[in-house]
Amino acid sequence: MEKKEVLVLEELLGSNKKIAAEIRKKLEDKGILTINLLSSPGAGKTTLLERIAEGLSPDYSMAVIEGDIETERDSERIRAKGIPAWQIITGGACHLEAKMVAKVFSEIPADLDFLFIENVGNLVCPASYDLGENIRCVILSTPEGDDKPKKYPQAFTTSDCLIINKADLIPALPFKVENAKREALEINPKLKIFITSALKGSGVRELIEYFQSSLRKLRQKNA
Amino acid sequence: MHELSIVASLFEILEEKAEEQKAKRIVGVKLQVGALSGVVPEFLETAFNIYKKETLADKARLEIEKVPLKIQCQKCHTEMVKDDFVFICENCGSRELETLGGTELLLEKIEMEVS
Numbered sequence: 001m002e003k004k005e006v007l008v009l010e011e012l013l014g015s016n017k018k019i020a021a022e023i024r025k026k027l028e029d030k031g032i033l034t035i036n037l038l039s040s041p042g043a044g045k046t047t048l049l050e051r052i053a054e055g056l057s058p059d060y061s062m063a064v065i066e067g068d069i070e071t072e073r074d075s076e077r078i079r080a081k082g083i084p085a086w087q088i089i090t091g092g093a094c095h096l097e098a099k100m101v102a103k104v105f106s107e108i109p110a111d112l113d114f115l116f117i118e119n120v121g122n123l124v125c126p127a128s129y130d131l132g133e134n135i136r137c138v139i140l141s142t143p144e145g146d147d148k149p150k151k152y153p154q155a156f157t158t159s160d161c162l163i164i165n166k167a168d169l170i171p172a173l174p175f176k177v178e179n180a181k182r183e184a185l186e187i188n189p190k191l192k193i194f195i196t197s198a199l200k201g202s203g204v205r206e207l208i209e210y211f212q213s214s215l216r217k218l219r220q221k222n223a
Numbered sequence: 224m225h226e227l228s229i230v231a232s233l234f235e236i237l238e239e240k241a242e243e244q245k246a247k248r249i250v251g252v253k254l255q256v257g258a259l260s261g262v263v264p265e266f267l268e269t270a271f272n273i274y275k276k277e278t279l280a281d282k283a284r285l286e287i288e289k290v291p292l293k294i295q296c297q298k299c300h301t302e303m304v305k306d307d308f309v310f311i312c313e314n315c316g317s318r319e320l321e322t323l324g325g326t327e328l329l330l331e332k333i334e335m336e337v338s
Contacts, residue, residue, distance in 0.1 A: 001336045003250070006240060012232050012254070012328045095225050125225035128261045128328070153308045154261035186309045189318035 016129055019098035023105065023132025027115060031222055032108075033215040034115045036133035038155055041121030043141040044165040046074045048198040049116055053081045055208045060215075062114040065104060067096040069120060084109070095125035098132055113215060127154040135214060141166040142173050146180035153187050161192045163207065168197040226266040229328065230274045236330055241279050244335055249280035251334030257290045257325040259308065264289055292325030 011017065027034050037045050049064055056062055063084040066074040069092060075085035086104040088096060096119050108115060117133060119126040138159040140148055143166060149156045156162065162184050164177060177195060184191055192210060196203035233252075241249055252271075256264050264287045271285045292305045296312040297319040303312070310320050 001247070002338050004244060004246070004335050004337045005251075006244060006333045006335060008236070008240060008330045008332055010236055010330050012229050012236070012330055015232060015235065093225075093228065095228070097228070124261065125228075128225060128229070150308065154259055157259060157308070185318075186311060189310055189320075 013128060013130075016098045019102055020130035020132040023098060023101055024134065026105070027108075027132065028134070028218060028222065030110050030112070031215075031219050032112045032115050033135070033211065033218050034117065034131075034133045035135045035137060035211065036117045036119060036126075036131050037137050037139060038119050038123065038126050038159065039121060039139035039141070039165075040123045040144060043121070043139045043144065044198045045118050045121070045139055046077055048139065048163070048165060048196065048204070049078060049118060050081055051196075051198050051201055051204045052116070052208060052211075053078070053083050055204055056114065057082075060113040060212070061109075061111065062116060063108060063112055065096075065101060065115070065117045067100070067118060067120045069093070074118060090120060093120070094122050095120055095129055096131055097129050101131050114211060123148070123152040123155045127152075127158050134218065135160045135211070137161040137163055139163045139165050140180060140184075142169050142175040146175050146177070147183065149180065149183040149187055156184050156191070157188045159188065159191060161194065161210070164193065164195045165198055167195050167202060168200045224263075224266060226262060226270045227274070229262060230267065230270040233271070233330060234274060234278065234280075237280060237333065238278075240333055241335060244337055246279065246335035246337050248336040249278075249283045249333055250336055251284045251286065251332075252280065253286040253288065253331045253333075255288045255290050255327050255329040255331050257327040258292045258306075259322075259326045260328045262328060288331070290324050290327055293323040294320045294325075295323050296320055 064078045066087045072087045075087035078085035136159045194207045295302045298317040299315040301314040
């Protein structure tokens with residue numbers, strides 16, 4: 001039996017990257033800014049999206065792709081705000097992949113400003129998958145503790161933006177914003193950091209302004 | 224724990240390459256897994272050994288090269304290996320660093336039996 005060694009040097013997630021790049025190109029051509037939200041379960045992604053929807057209305061339009069292992073609950077919450085939402089039920093899978101996003105792609109209206117993708121609640125696996133986003137945001141809620149950036153490094157090193165949420169609970173917790181910021185910036189000096197309470201609405205304005213200025217930059221690039 | 228999904232992607236590439244080379248069997252697979260790839264090599268190996276059954280690679284050995292995080296300072300050009308993932312230059316304290324390696328998740332080579 002003849003043996004042969006074949007040098008491949010291919011990325012294992014190369015096909016995901018390719019699909020993601022196609023999604024990004026198509027959305028950018030339409031002038032849509034896409035934001036991928038990553039966090040552990042219960043960090044406040046959906047509540048934050050509800051606040052963002054209120055803050056963007058009526059001048060800007062948005063839509064949401066919801067990733068969950070089970071149930072339509074999150075997309076129902078978003079639709080209740082008058083926002084189009086598509087639910088991707090992964091049926092056990094711990095992350096979204098670009099090919100799942102591609103499936104709902106044809107339904108996304110062309111005249112949109114922002115497309116948010118709420119990933120499956122998990123601070124580990126979603127970090128490996130590019131979904132075609134322009135901005136990746138990792139959300140760290142204060143009850144999780146200020147030591148998480150270095151414990152889950154990939155979620156923080158691959159993100160553009162860190163949102164420290166549930167700031168209203170800080171007085172009751174040992175969470176130190178400075179510790180979380182320092183840890184996060186040590187592993188990713190480029191992170192933009194926002195402190196929010198999605199429940200109370202604080203800090204959401206600054207976050208929205210960041211998304212709006214990113215949208216302007218995207219459209220200037222297109223023009 | 225998305226190692227099984229990653230192994231599924233690996234087998235898509237393996238099948239494609241085996242067909243290209245008209246391989247009878249795949250006997251060895253070598254991967255490069257970066258320290259910051261988000262993947263646990265031991266789980267990848269477990270997933271591989273489950274997935275390979277009833278495929279061309281059913282007897283294949285999996286070799287995983289663990290690649291450490293290597294960065295270079297853009298100010299003083301010092302290269303360093305970082306086990307703690309802290310992106311601060313050990314030499315000059317700069318935060319302007321470029322990643323040279325350690326994020327990869329790569330299929331390096333395949334050993335096959337042909338004819």
